[in-house]
Amino acid sequence: MASSGVTLEDVPSVDLMTEVLRRFKxxxxxxxxxxxxxxxxxxxxxxxxxxxxxxxxxxxxxxDMLRAAVAAKTPLGIKAKEAMDKGELVSDDLVVGIIDEAVKKPSCQKGFILDGFPRTVVQAEKLDNMLKKQGTKIDKVLNFAIDDSILEERITGRWIHPSSGRSYHTKFAPPKVPGVDDVTGEPLIQRKDDTAEVLKSRLEAFHKQTEPVIGYYAKKGIIAQLHAEKAPKDVTAEVQTALS
Structure with a gap:
């Protein structure tokens, strides 16, 4: 059974049946x-x-993985911190190494979602080589296709719950209470780079570096195109179809 890395002895009695059912599912x-x-x-x-x-x-x-590796002072985390302290980019090999460590954890027993990597074809190739050594591979790549013109309104209205990564939007997906996370009641924040100016430069980088990655995976026949301009529930339905 899939495990979250927590033994049942550690689960409070009131949550035990929920956890058993989750593991069964x-x-x-x-x-x-x-x-x-x-x-x-x-x-x-x-x-x-x-x-x-x-x-x-x-x-x-x-x-998140880089920050966690640095905080835990793992060998790779120490190397990553040295690079960041010098103002250098963390090398692709270091990032792939940190991913390699992460996917072996019990919480990743059923698989993983990689978000924010790979950003280049070289990174995609290094990721494939690492997974091949484990006897696995990427099963599906979800491409969130959307026109640039729609993104500014989305970005500038976005609010984040820092510890969980839950995302809200003042217009499209507002929290139940403005400025407050639905689950924990903790305050939401806006990222410093969620501005029109920063978005423009990030989009330029995306189109230049990351769009070729879509072509790389398309040749492997594992790309699923999503209409990301749709309402969240409609995109969820497309995701479920792509993964079924």
């Missing part, structure tokens, strides 16, 4: 290793938690 789910590709504001952050819960996957965001 997860045991029947097929393994899936997914990559999400799309520009900022395309809805990856909205769909990731839904996919994670539905298919019992772990969610791997490269920024």
């Amino acid at each position: 997860c045991s029947s789910k097929p393994d899936k290793r997914l990559v999400l590709i799309g520009p900022p504001g395309s809805g990856k952050g909205t769909q990731s938690p839904i996919i994670k819960d539905e298919y019992c996957l772990c969610h791997l965001a490269t920024g």
